Amino acid sequence: MSIELILATVLASALFGGWLFDWFIFSLALIYGKWLLHYPKEKLSPEDTPGVSIIKPLMGVDPNLKHNLETFFNLDYPSYELLFSVQDENDPAILLVKSLIESYPKADVKLFIGLKHVGPNGKINNMIRAYEAAKHNLILISDSGIKMNEDSLSEMASCMVKDVGLVLQMPYVCSRNGFASVYEQVYFGTMQARACLSANAVGVNCSTGMSMIFKKDVLEVAGGLQEFGKYLAEDYFIAQAIRNQGYKITLCTKPALQNSGNYSVTDFHKRLRRWAYMRYSMLPLFVFLEPLSECMIMGVAASWAVQFLFDFSPMGFFLLHVLLWFLLDYVLICVVQNGPLPFSKFEFVVAWLLRELSSPYILLLRHADSTIQWRNKKYKVRWGGITEEVTT
Numbered sequence: 001m002s003i004e005l006i007l008a009t010v011l012a013s014a015l016f017g018g019w020l021f022d023w024f025i026f027s028l029a030l031i032y033g034k035w036l037l038h039y040p041k042e043k044l045s046p047e048d049t050p051g052v053s054i055i056k057p058l059m060g061v062d063p064n065l066k067h068n069l070e071t072f073f074n075l076d077y078p079s080y081e082l083l084f085s086v087q088d089e090n091d092p093a094i095l096l097v098k099s100l101i102e103s104y105p106k107a108d109v110k111l112f113i114g115l116k117h118v119g120p121n122g123k124i125n126n127m128i129r130a131y132e133a134a135k136h137n138l139i140l141i142s143d144s145g146i147k148m149n150e151d152s153l154s155e156m157a158s159c160m161v162k163d164v165g166l167v168l169q170m171p172y173v174c175s176r177n178g179f180a181s182v183y184e185q186v187y188f189g190t191m192q193a194r195a196c197l198s199a200n201a202v203g204v205n206c207s208t209g210m211s212m213i214f215k216k217d218v219l220e221v222a223g224g225l226q227e228f229g230k231y232l233a234e235d236y237f238i239a240q241a242i243r244n245q246g247y248k249i250t251l252c253t254k255p256a257l258q259n260s261g262n263y264s265v266t267d268f269h270k271r272l273r274r275w276a277y278m279r280y281s282m283l284p285l286f287v288f289l290e291p292l293s294e295c296m297i298m299g300v301a302a303s304w305a306v307q308f309l310f311d312f313s314p315m316g317f318f319l320l321h322v323l324l325w326f327l328l329d330y331v332l333i334c335v336v337q338n339g340p341l342p343f344s345k346f347e348f349v350v351a352w353l354l355r356e357l358s359s360p361y362i363l364l365l366r367h368a369d370s371t372i373q374w375r376n377k378k379y380k381v382r383w384g385g386i387t388e389e390v391t392t
């Protein structure tokens with residue numbers, strides 16, 4: 001056997017193994033998702049509910065912000081405080097928060113204006129003063145675009161049992177008008193849900209910090225929130241630090257409802273590109289692994305592998321692969337939605353195809369620039385996650 005043939009056989013076997021592994025990830029996500037999201041967990045009794053400090057870092061106003069923030073004033077939870085932080089004193093979000101404070105005079109609310117610089121991460125800088133002032137040990141960090149149901153906080157708190165240090169809400173989205181909303185929903189209900197559910201099922205850190213509740217005393221042992229200002233992916237490193245102390249990280253039984261009023265396919269692609277940039281820069285192994293978890297890329301690679309190993313028709317294999325992936329993605333989004341999908345099957349097909357066909361391009365785009373833009377700043381993330389702000 002020639003060396004070329006040996007190498008090709010090893011490569012084809014590895015790709016075929018990777019293809020089987022992708023179906024394992026799929027199965028894990030479906031089973032775990034059904035178990036987690038469809039079977040209600042025991043609720044906390046009112047006397048067992050710990051107080052929660054909710055930090056809302058705000059930057060700018062969008063058409064849904066007032067409605068989203070108002071849902072935090074109407075939570076069905078006995079003891080919580082709301083800590084709004086706004087870094088720029090000219091930010092229109094300040095007037096909005098003040099008007100909500102007037103409308104809800106009984107709410108326990110504080111507004112922090114101005115940032116404390118502890119590192120390049122703007123979100124952390126914005127939140128530090130609120131974090132320091134928080135009076136409860138349980139802290140919920142909740143991004144500006146998040147909308148809560150009345151029972152969302154009690155669902156999250158009931159997942160925070162003794163050996164758990166961090167509860168995350170899996171990212172999902174509210175249904176809004178237009179195709180961009182369908183597109184976001186399809187992304188978070190398929191690709192992201194697959195990674196997030198399967199990873200959490202086996203204890204792999206796949207943390208997205210848009211809505212996460214943690215124990216302050218545990219984070220303090222790791223240096224406090226300020227310690228994570230040096231990372232852009234502060235959510236990933238906070239989760240890692242909490243886990244290093246022997247605490248579990250768990251997913252909440254209800255997903256996070258992102259409901260930003262400004263959304264478009266182009267903006268969403270920019271956000272996905274930023275996230276891919278962060279993952280690739282801090283965990284370079286992802287440059288190879290992540291494309292192989294994409295339907296089209298793995299389909300092409302596995303089609304070549306089965307032709308080489310088993311003399312199977314690559315075109316027939318590819319079409320079967322895409323069909324099965326598509327069907328399982330549809331089942332997965334139904335599991336995540338946990339109710340009727342708010343769009344038609346046709347819209348799902350179009351959004352799914354656009355997502356699957358554009359994602360290799362987005363993953364490639366990550367390599368086009370060595371810096372990344374987040375809100376009004378540019379950053380460079382180094383291997384291992386340490387980040388520096390780039391000023392031009």
Ligand SMILES: CCCCCCCC/C=C\CCCCCCCC(=O)N[C@@H](CO)[C@H](O)/C=C/CCCCCCCCCCCCC
Nearest residue numbers: 018195198199205206207208209233236275289290292293
């Ligand atoms: C042969 C195939 C091997 C497949 C291996 C799987 C490779 C991972 C594939 C996809 C990753 C998707 C990433 C999920 C979304 C993460 C969202 C995100 O970027 N969030 C950032 C902003 O909030 C955050 O700062 C970054 C966090 C880092 C996430 C690391 C994700 C690890 C996911 C691993 C999933 C593997 C599951 C294995 C189960 C057996």
Ligand SMILES: O=c1ccn([C@@H]2O[C@H](COP(=O)(O)OP(=O)(O)O[C@H]3OC[C@@H](O)[C@H](O)[C@H]3O)[C@@H](O)[C@H]2O)c(=O)[nH]1
Nearest residue numbers: 057058059122123126143144209210232233234235375
């Ligand atoms: O400079 C900044 C940037 C952002 N933020 C706040 O951070 C939150 C998230 O910002 P965006 O919506 O722009 O970004 P994303 O939804 O992509 O964030 C996500 O990716 C980056 C991670 O660090 C975040 O934890 C995660 O939620 C918002 O509440 C925003 O107001 C700041 O307070 N200051």
